[in-house]
Amino acid sequence: MQLKAREISKKFGNNLVLSEFNCSVEPGSCTVVTGPNGSGKSTLLRILAGLTRPTRGNVQLIDDEGKIFPVREARNYLGLVSPDIQLYGELTATENMLVFSQMRGEQKASEYFLELFQNFDLLEYAHALVGSFSSGMKQKLKIIFALSHNPFILLLDEPTTNLDEVGVKAVEEVVKRYKEENRSLVLTTNDAQEAQKFGDKVIRLGEARSGSGG
Amino acid sequence: MEIKSSGWVKRVAALVVKDIKSELRTRYALNSLFMFALVTLVVVSFTLGPMGAEPRVHAVLLWIALFFSSMAGISRGIVQEVEKGTADALRLTVPAELVYVGKLIFNTCLLLIVNLLILLFYYFFMSPTGNGVGGVILVVMLGTISLSGASTLLSAMVARASLKGALLPVLAFPILLPALLSAVEVTQLAFKGRLLLDWGGDLQMLVFYPLILITASYLLFPLVWED
Numbered sequence: 504m505q506l507k508a509r510e511i512s513k514k515f516g517n518n519l520v521l522s523e524f525n526c527s528v529e530p531g532s533c534t535v536v537t538g539p540n541g542s543g544k545s546t547l548l549r550i551l552a553g554l555t556r557p558t559r560g561n562v563q564l565i566d567d568e569g570k571i572f573p574v575r576e577a578r579n580y581l582g583l584v585s586p587d588i589q590l591y592g593e594l595t596a597t598e599n600m601l602v603f604s605q606m607r608g609e610q611k612a613s614e615y616f617l618e619l620f621q622n623f624d625l626l627e628y629a630h631a632l633v634g635s636f637s638s639g640m641k642q643k644l645k646i647i648f649a650l651s652h653n654p655f656i657l658l659l660d661e662p663t664t665n666l667d668e669v670g671v672k673a674v675e676e677v678v679k680r681y682k683e684e685n686r687s688l689v690l691t692t693n694d695a696q697e698a699q700k701f702g703d704k705v706i707r708l709g710e711a712r713s714g715s716g717g
Numbered sequence: 718m719e720i721k722s723s724g725w726v727k728r729v730a731a732l733v734v735k736d737i738k739s740e741l742r743t744r745y746a747l748n749s750l751f752m753f754a755l756v757t758l759v760v761v762s763f764t765l766g767p768m769g770a771e772p773r774v775h776a777v778l779l780w781i782a783l784f785f786s787s788m789a790g791i792s793r794g795i796v797q798e799v800e801k802g803t804a805d806a807l808r809l810t811v812p813a814e815l816v817y818v819g820k821l822i823f824n825t826c827l828l829l830i831v832n833l834l835i836l837l838f839y840y841f842f843m844s845p846t847g848n849g850v851g852g853v854i855l856v857v858m859l860g861t862i863s864l865s866g867a868s869t870l871l872s873a874m875v876a877r878a879s880l881k882g883a884l885l886p887v888l889a890f891p892i893l894l895p896a897l898l899s900a901v902e903v904t905q906l907a908f909k910g911r912l913l914l915d916w917g918g919d920l921q922m923l924v925f926y927p928l929i930l931i932t933a934s935y936l937l938f939p940l941v942w943e944d
Contacts, residue, residue, distance in 0.1 A: 554805055556944050575943070578809050588809075589802030591735070593742040605731035606811045608724035648806065 504566055504580060504655040505529060506551060506687065511560035513546055520546050523560070526706065528656065531685040533678055535702030537692060542709030544691040545585065548660045551689060552583040564656075579607060582649035585660045589641075592634030596625060596644055599633055600651055607652055619647045622676070624669040639665040643673075650677065657681060659690040663697065675700075725815055732811060732819030733826075736794060745797060746827060750790030754835045757782045762842040772908035775845040776901045779853075782839065783832050783860065784897065788886040790831070791824050791868045799876040813939035817869060821931065824865040832861045845908055852907030856900055859923040863896035864889075866927045870934035873941045896926045 506528040513521040520543040528534050536544050549555035551562055553574040562574040564581075574581070590599045600616040620626045623643040628636065633644060642665045649657060663671050678701050681688050692698050698705050740746055761778050770778070798804040807816060836857050839845070867889050875884045899919035906916055913920065 552809065554808060554944060581809070583809060585805070587802055588805045590806060591739060591803055592801070593739050594735070598738070602731055602735045603806065603810050606728050606735070606807075608728050 504564060504687070506574075506656050506689070507563050507565060508547075508551060509560050509563070511547070511550055511557045511562070513543065513550060513555070514558045521550075521557070521708075524708075528687045528689055530687055531682055532703040533682060533688040533690060533701050535690050535692060535698045535705045536708060537695070537698050537705060538708030539693075544708055545587070545660050547708070548583065548585060548658045548689065548691060549587070552581055552585075552658050553578055554583070579652060580655045581658060582652065582654035582656070583658045583660070584642075584645050584649045584662050585658075586664070588645060588648075590633050590644055590648060592632065595630050595632055596620065596636075596647075597629045599644070600647065603648060604651060609652065611651075616647065616651065619650060623647060623673045624667075637665075639667055639670065642666055643670050646670075646674065646677070654686075656687045656689070659688065661691055661693070663692070663694075725818075728811060729815050729819045729822065732816065733823050736819070736823040740794075740823075740827070746790040746793040747831070748790075749793060750786050750827075750831045751834075753789040754782055754786035754831065755838065757786065758835070758838050758842050765843065769844070769846065772845065772905040773901075775843065775908055776904035778843070779836070779839055779857075779904060780860070780897055780901050782835055783857065784864070784890075784893070785886065786831070786835060787828055787861075787864045787868065788889060789882075791828060791865065791872060793872075794820055794824060795869070795872045796876045796881055804876075808943065813942040814935060816942060817935055817938035821865060821869045821934075824869050825862060828861045828865050829858060832857050832864075849907040849910040852911070852913065853904060855913075856903045856907055856923065859927070860896060860900040862927040863893060863900075863923070863930060866930040866934055867892045870938055870941065873938065892930070895922060896930075899923050899926070 508524060508526045511521055511524040512519070524547065526534065536547060538544055546555060550557050551574065553562065564572045564574055564577045566572070591602075594602065597613050597616060601611070601613055604611045617626065617629065620629050623646065625640060625643055625647070628640060633641065636644065642662075646662060649659075657677070659674075662674050666674065678688060678690070690701055761782070798807060811819075833854065836853065840850075868885065871885055871888050871892070875881045875888065878884050899922040902919045903916050903923060
């Protein structure tokens with residue numbers, strides 16, 4: 504499964520955040536997007552996930568048989584971790600995962616999520632209210648939420664922010680596993696070391712307010 | 718996204734159950750609805766005093782209380798999703814049409830419970846004369862479906878505005894006016910104890926207007942809900 508962004512431009516009022524951005528996310532690869540604050544990294548990921556409509560251009564998912572889906576019609580193939588996304592604070596971590604799974608039309612039991620909680624060192628908080636979580640724990644839960652339906656393409660907006668050592672290691676494992684399973688990732692970061700470690704292709708945004716890759 | 722008919726009932730049910738669980742734990746909408754209704758009814762009861770009023774006045778006062786208390790609480794469901802940042806998680810998980818159906822069912826159930834309780838309080842505080850309680854209950858239930866049908870779509874529209882609370886009644890009033898006028902007319906007939914057969918065209922309006930509202934809202938909701 505391939506994700507293609509074609510000539511994406513995004514304007515907020517008079518502020519041009521992205522200009523004619525092109526990129527193709529190939530299976531088995533991790534594309535890293537870097538750039539200074541305000542360069543449009545988060546906006547790009549929201550557009551790739553179909554949450555924000557680009558001013559111009561389009562995003563398409565192409566399956567192995569060459570069938571093309573507009574991204575808004577194929578969100579179940581995607582997982583997104585973003586600072587804008589929050590989970591329900593009045594529900595427990597397990598309740599959150601179960602309710603989103605049921606709303607997707609899946610029939611997963613709570614045991615399915617325990618392994619994910621274990622990987623991110625959240626097992627003992629599985630039945631605690633998310634509203635009582637620290638920022639780092641919420642970030643871990645957002646990553647679990649993005650992984651919970653085992654998507655083909657994972658979009659990670661600064662995934663290691665607020666994470667402890669266990670969390671960072673778990674993210675590294677996820678990136679490694681995705682590459683091995685011939686799935687794709689797009690990851691944004693400001694950390695040059697992280698970009699080098701994870702990225703098969705690095706796209707830098709913010710230079711002349713545009714970026715292009717692939 | 719393709720909505721498989723076999724799965725959408727369970728998906729909508731999951732959304733409704735989630736909303737019920739969240740509401741029972743936070744009581745955002747319930748508290749707003751009850752407090753507004755109670756204050757309105759107490760003020761009206763003190764103003765009218767023991768002298769009572771004509772059935773038409775009772776009908777108008779009842780629907781003012783129902784309309785404004787509904788507007789005070791019902792927007793909370795979708796507004797809370799946007800304000801707390803959970804709307805994006807919902808957008809990634811559930812197609813917009815199913816979100817509308819789920820929110821509509823939850824809002825209708827919530828409003829039915831609260832509006833029937835408001836009616837009970839109304840009888841307690843105002844003691845309207847007449848023996849048409851069954852008819853009044855029926856009108857309140859039909860009017861409630863119109864209220865939730867319109868406000869579910871409109872609350873998604875106002876969720877990103879800064880003046881959400883003030884904007885919803887202003888937007889909803891013209892859309893709900895035909896249903897409200899019929900509801901007032903039928904309510905006063907019901908207060909007088911007149912039977913269903915005497916309600917005529919206003920009853921038809923109360924039955925068919927919400928159907929039109931809900932169909933139009935179902936079609937328009939994806940445009941409002943998505944960016």
